[in-house]
Amino acid sequence: MDKALRGRYRRGRLGITIALPLILLFIGMIRGLTIESFVITVLAPARPILVWGVREYFRQSDTTEGARSRSIAGRGPVGAR
Numbered sequence: 001m002d003k004a005l006r007g008r009y010r011r012g013r014l015g016i017t018i019a020l021p022l023i024l025l026f027i028g029m030i031r032g033l034t035i036e037s038f039v040i041t042v043l044a045p046a047r048p049i050l051v052w053g054v055r056e057y058f059r060q061s062d063t064t065e066g067a068r069s070r071s072i073a074g075r076g077p078v079g080a081r
Contacts, residue, residue, distance in 0.1 A: 003064050010060040017053030020046065 024046060028038040 006060050006064050010057055010064070013053055013060070014057050017050060017057065020053070021050065 021043070024042050025038075028042055033041070
Protein backbone atom coordinates (compact mmCIF):
# COMPACT_ATOMS: atom_id res chain seq x y z
CA MET A 1 0.00 0.00 0.00
CA ASP A 2 2.77 2.43 0.93
CA LYS A 3 4.59 1.63 -2.30
CA ALA A 4 1.47 2.32 -4.40
CA LEU A 5 0.83 5.59 -2.59
CA ARG A 6 4.42 6.73 -3.03
CA GLY A 7 4.29 5.72 -6.69
CA ARG A 8 1.21 7.86 -7.33
CA TYR A 9 2.76 10.77 -5.46
CA ARG A 10 6.01 10.36 -7.41
CA ARG A 11 4.23 10.31 -10.78
CA GLY A 12 2.10 13.31 -9.82
CA ARG A 13 5.18 15.25 -8.69
CA LEU A 14 6.94 14.44 -11.97
CA GLY A 15 3.90 15.57 -13.97
CA ILE A 16 3.74 18.88 -12.14
CA THR A 17 7.50 19.36 -12.44
CA ILE A 18 7.31 18.84 -16.21
CA ALA A 19 4.10 20.83 -16.71
CA LEU A 20 5.18 23.91 -14.76
CA PRO A 21 8.01 25.03 -17.07
CA LEU A 22 5.84 24.34 -20.11
CA ILE A 23 3.02 26.46 -18.70
CA LEU A 24 5.48 29.22 -17.81
CA LEU A 25 6.96 29.07 -21.31
CA PHE A 26 3.51 29.36 -22.85
CA ILE A 27 2.66 32.37 -20.67
CA GLY A 28 6.01 33.96 -21.54
CA MET A 29 5.33 33.50 -25.24
CA ILE A 30 1.87 35.04 -24.93
CA ARG A 31 3.30 38.04 -23.13
CA GLY A 32 6.03 38.41 -25.75
CA LEU A 33 8.98 38.04 -23.40
CA THR A 34 12.43 37.76 -24.88
CA ILE A 35 14.54 34.74 -23.93
CA GLU A 36 16.65 36.90 -21.63
CA SER A 37 13.70 38.47 -19.82
CA PHE A 38 11.94 35.09 -19.62
CA VAL A 39 14.93 33.46 -17.93
CA ILE A 40 15.51 36.36 -15.55
CA THR A 41 11.91 37.12 -14.58
CA VAL A 42 10.26 33.69 -14.82
CA LEU A 43 12.64 30.73 -14.79
CA ALA A 44 15.12 32.02 -12.22
CA PRO A 45 12.43 32.59 -9.55
CA ALA A 46 10.80 29.23 -10.40
CA ARG A 47 14.06 27.29 -10.19
CA PRO A 48 13.78 26.34 -6.48
CA ILE A 49 10.33 24.86 -7.08
CA LEU A 50 11.57 22.88 -10.07
CA VAL A 51 14.65 21.61 -8.26
CA TRP A 52 12.53 20.59 -5.27
CA GLY A 53 10.14 18.71 -7.57
CA VAL A 54 12.94 16.74 -9.18
CA ARG A 55 14.57 16.05 -5.81
CA GLU A 56 11.25 14.87 -4.35
CA TYR A 57 10.68 12.57 -7.32
CA PHE A 58 14.03 10.86 -6.81
CA ARG A 59 13.59 10.74 -3.03
CA GLN A 60 10.29 8.91 -3.40
CA SER A 61 11.80 6.60 -6.00
CA ASP A 62 14.73 5.76 -3.72
CA THR A 63 12.38 5.12 -0.82
CA THR A 64 10.25 2.66 -2.77
CA GLU A 65 13.36 0.88 -4.03
CA GLY A 66 14.73 0.71 -0.48
CA ALA A 67 11.46 -0.77 0.78
CA ARG A 68 11.56 -3.36 -1.98
CA SER A 69 15.15 -4.39 -1.18
CA ARG A 70 14.41 -4.54 2.56
CA SER A 71 11.42 -6.81 1.97
CA ILE A 72 13.48 -9.10 -0.23
CA ALA A 73 16.43 -9.08 2.19
CA GLY A 74 14.16 -9.83 5.16
CA ARG A 75 13.23 -13.22 3.76
CA GLY A 76 16.68 -14.68 4.31
CA PRO A 77 18.24 -17.52 2.40
CA VAL A 78 16.06 -20.25 0.97
CA GLY A 79 15.67 -23.16 3.38
CA ALA A 80 16.78 -21.16 6.43
CA ARG A 81 13.40 -21.53 8.11
